[in-house]
Amino acid sequence: MEEYIVEMRHITKRFPGIVANDDVSISIKKGEIFALLGENGAGKSTLMSMLFGMYEPDEGEIYIRGQKVNITSPAHAAQLNIGMVHQHFKLVENYTITENIVLGQEPAARFLGFLPSVDIKGSDKKIEELSRRYGLEVDPRKKIEDINVSTRQRVEILKMLYREAEILIFDEPTAVLTPQEIEFLLDIIRELRNSGKTIILITHKLEEIKKVADRCAILCRGKLVGVLDVASTSTKTMANMMVGREVSFTVDKKPAEFGAEVLKIEGRTVKNRDGLPVVKNVSFSIRKGEIFAIAGVSGNGQTEVADAITGLVPASGGKIFLNGKDITDMSVRERITSGISYIPEDRQDVGLVLDFSLAENLALKEYFHEPFCRKGILQNEAFEEHGNRLIKEYDIRSGQGISTTVRSMSGGNQQKAIIAREIELSSELMIFVQPTRGLDIGAIENIHKQILEQRDAGRAILLISLELDEIIGLADTIGVMYNGEMLNIAPAETLTANQVGEYMMGVKSV
Ligand SMILES: Nc1ncnc2c1ncn2[C@@H]1O[C@H](COP(=O)(O)OP(=O)(O)OP(=O)(O)O)[C@@H](O)[C@H]1O
Ligand SMILES: [Mg+2]
Structure with a gap:
């Protein structure tokens, strides 16, 4: 032995x-x-x-x-x-x-x-x-x-x-x-x-x-x-x-149908704690029915772009418009209620309240209005019904269903819970930062399908990912960030994975 x-x-x-x-x-x-x-x-x-x-x-x-x-x-x-x-x-x-x-x-x-x-x-x-x-x-x-x-x-x-x-x-x-x-x-x-x-x-x-x-x-x-x-x-x-079943490694994607512009960013600059610019004069826009993906090596300003849109970090220059409305000076709560879903990079810090139940976490951004709250009283059945439906649709696994404390859930299932909650908000703009990190391949397949469904339902989607395969598989438009700058914005079908990889290393033209 x-x-x-x-x-x-x-x-x-x-x-x-x-x-x-x-x-x-x-x-x-x-x-x-x-x-x-x-x-x-x-x-x-x-x-x-x-x-x-x-x-x-x-x-x-x-x-x-x-x-x-x-x-x-x-x-x-x-x-x-x-x-x-x-x-x-x-x-x-x-x-x-x-x-x-x-x-x-x-x-x-x-x-x-x-x-x-x-x-x-x-x-x-x-x-x-x-x-x-x-x-x-x-x-x-x-x-x-x-x-x-x-x-x-x-x-x-x-x-x-x-x-x-x-x-x-x-x-x-x-x-x-x-x-x-x-x-x-x-x-x-x-x-x-x-x-x-x-x-x-x-x-x-x-x-x-x-x-x-x-x-x-x-x-x-x-x-x-x-x-x-x-x-x-x-x-x-x-x-x-x-x-326990055949897994397909490729995503089925229908041709895109773009609608009106949902998000527009003009000359945005973000500085870090030391006052150095980490996002430099970045401009882009996303239309209804479009997946706009930002590729880049970690730490080149991608997550700061997302944080600047949701208002989590203050920006020091430029403007942001949502459906033509200037949201540059709005609070985080105001932005979210004006139509932004956000799956953050750090799920335990920003995404969940670990000591709340799964049902509560799944309704975290909606509990203050109907059907979760009526005349100032929280409606238990609404939480239960909503929670049970999401658990089923997103295959969120845990010991005690909706009453499970989120802290006891496995890492991947915590992530699925955030994604479910944010997609369910049906926001016009959905921001996904590293959505499939820590998920098993079956779950990744499911989340990719959900993201494409949202795009086909006319949402504008910003996808930030370090996984080149994920970007190439899902994106309609790709922008590459390098050293705080957006180097290149182009329709996905005009780029090969190799070209994107080279832009990510800072090569200006391929
Ligand atoms: N302290 C705990 N209290 C109650 N349930 C728990 C606890 N720790 C784990 N579980 C449950 O046990 C099961 C296995 O969890 P575990 O964290 O081992 O999964 P895992 O294989 O590591 O998943 P992942 O890939 O998502 O990290 C899950 O259903 C989880 O909810
Ligand atoms: Mg684990």
């Missing part, structure tokens, strides 16, 4: 209303990259949380290096050399990188458990060594609040390595990264494997599994469907096994 470093035998975990893991058995060899694939809500994060000591299984046994263990806490998991990078990071914003990495570690206890007296210099050095060895560059003295998502992730990885983790669990690490950052991370993961670590990788992206994983376990609604040898299995087979 020594051959396996991790064995989970007959694991069952129940939550109210749902069996999240149902008699799951997996065995992982030392030094392999083991992928975990499954639809949103299939039970991937739950299974790994038990290996990391966040939950204990209701039934079943866990063996680490052949020894039976009851992993009772993350600290206990760390003692067993198990580390995890979570789907939603867990870092302290106003601490430095070093402080976050050593937080709760041994040296702190020796120095009276008082953080400022930790040997920060020595830790800085150890962290620098680790980052050099694995190509995980960070400046240990920077604060978390001042670093971007991919650097935050590196901090999480360094945190595991600092604690000498041998079994590394990554929960959807690539969902938050750009294509370039993904390649980089996959290199790091290979490097970690080469140095003898065992890796468990949760991802929805089949190409990533194909690229790095040795074996892949597939979960479906809590049950293990199979464990595959990756090299000898096609991505299509994996997809079909996971969803």
Whole structure:
């Protein structure tokens, strides 16, 4: 049995209303990259949380290096050399990188458990060594609040390595990264494997599994469907096994019928906190029945364009018109009620109230008017009816239906809830920022269909995505942002994926 470093035998975990893991058995060899694939809500994060000591299984046994263990806490998991990078990071914003990495570690206890007296210099050095060895560059003295998502992730990885983790669990690490950052991370993961670590990788992206994983376990609604040898299995087979039906990778798109102009942006400029322009004099317009997609490498001003339209960031120049009306100086609430739906990039921060029920979240932008509110009284049946209908149409999966607390829902199902709510507003302008990030392939297919239906129903759609495939598949018109400027606006059929890719790198004409 020594051959396996991790064995989970007959694991069952129940939550109210749902069996999240149902008699799951997996065995992982030392030094392999083991992928975990499954639809949103299939039970991937739950299974790994038990290996990391966040939950204990209701039934079943866990063996680490052949020894039976009851992993009772993350600290206990760390003692067993198990580390995890979570789907939603867990870092302290106003601490430095070093402080976050050593937080709760041994040296702190020796120095009276008082953080400022930790040997920060020595830790800085150890962290620098680790980052050099694995190509995980960070400046240990920077604060978390001042670093971007991919650097935050590196901090999480360094945190595991600092604690000498041998079994590394990554929960959807690539969902938050750009294509370039993904390649980089996959290199790091290979490097970690080469140095003898065992890796468990949760991802929805089949190409990533194909690229790095040795074996892949597939979960479906809590049950293990199979464990595959990756090299000898096609991505299509994996997809079909996971969803339980044939998945089509292409979108069916009808010819566009454009109507009147809905959104018009004239010479918009947005400055960041330091007063530097991040959106420079950008102008474009979107008509009824048109999907206008903004392509670009992350951080080139795309999300700021969206925020400037919804009013989340103040703009310092230019004008915005919605159906001919000047909305430049309106509040966020006024803009939304004048007809804007918005699926934001950061769903946990802006999109949801995590401690409210699913029904409440699904009506979050409408509760103050009919049918949800009559004569100042909230109408329970209206919430229930609306919630149940959306759960069905958008296939939102959770333990207790409309009464589920959103915090307990799987990441992908939280995202589906936001999309459902925003599409249901039937706004004339719909802004989708990275709508399918973190969704399984079946759910992506469904959301793409919904976006196209809205376009065919005459809505104006702004799609901002880092996924070139998504842009090419859906867009009627494509604009590329580079360094705050809109470099090129052209009908989608006149551009190849290659050309768009080159504009994204700042090439001015192809
Ligand atoms: N703490 C909890 N309380 C109640 N239900 C929970 C809790 N954690 C998870 N669940 C439920 O268990 C099921 C499995 O969730 P899990 O987060 O493991 O899914 P997942 O496979 O990681 O999905 P995703 O790809 O969307 O992240 C879901 O239906 C979820 O609602
Ligand atoms: Mg998950």
